[in-house]
Amino acid sequence: MSEALIDQARVCIAVMMEDLEGEEDFLPFMTIRSRDSNRTFYVAMDMPGDNKDLVADTMTVLCATHRAAEVVFASVAWMVTKVNPASRTQWVAPSKDPDRVETVFILEAKEDAMVTHTAPVTRENNAVRLGEWSSFPATTDVAGRFGDAIRMGMGWGRSIPPDLGEFIDTEMAEGRGERIITGLTRTLRSERTRLIAEMASRN
Numbered sequence: 001m002s003e004a005l006i007d008q009a010r011v012c013i014a015v016m017m018e019d020l021e022g023e024e025d026f027l028p029f030m031t032i033r034s035r036d037s038n039r040t041f042y043v044a045m046d047m048p049g050d051n052k053d054l055v056a057d058t059m060t061v062l063c064a065t066h067r068a069a070e071v072v073f074a075s076v077a078w079m080v081t082k083v084n085p086a087s088r089t090q091w092v093a094p095s096k097d098p099d100r101v102e103t104v105f106i107l108e109a110k111e112d113a114m115v116t117h118t119a120p121v122t123r124e125n126n127a128v129r130l131g132e133w134s135s136f137p138a139t140t141d142v143a144g145r146f147g148d149a150i151r152m153g154m155g156w157g158r159s160i161p162p163d164l165g166e167f168i169d170t171e172m173a174e175g176r177g178e179r180i181i182t183g184l185t186r187t188l189r190s191e192r193t194r195l196i197a198e199m200a201s202r203n
Helices: 001-019 052-065 140-158 162-173 179-203
Strands: 027-034 040-044 066-078 098-108 113-124 127-130 134-137
Touching: 001 027, 001 066, 001 098, 001 127, 027 052, 052 066, 052 140, 052 179, 066 140, 098 140, 113 140, 162 179
Parallel strands: none
Antiparallel strands: 027 040, 027 066, 066 098, 098 113, 113 127, 113 134
16 A cells, blocks of 8 residues: 555644644545546545535545545544444444544555554543554445445446546546536436335335
């Protein structure tokens, strides 16, 4: 895995965390290294109404249109560090779990691997502090919808023909990238809705 993107992300997070107070969080972000141009793109990921499905679809489209060879996604999130299956009768969201721990997590993806980096967050006397980083392979359970979105987008990007890739790059360079991203995201969401309805009709 390239150390450049992950190192840049950690530096960026450290700088943003210094300015946080109380319950403030930094805006989730992605850094994408393009396969074709080897250029790097930074994208802040707003979550309107905490709509994580929309964010995940947008991540897929961004990874595809930039033909991502490497991706870093960073956010503040709740994680559960200890689970006793015998005491659980139903699924509990990490944000509601009594064993939850607030962390900054980074998903670092390349075409042949995905790694999760986490660091604990502490909030005391209105100050926000970041602990030491740890890293481990990103399983499906850990990476969740955002990991799936990145994998899907990288796979989609590999299937884009060179001439279409050039067209997308030109449109983005001339300021029409938002139209492409919005249109493809809408198409992706419509297709997912269609597939869900189709599967439901078979059951």
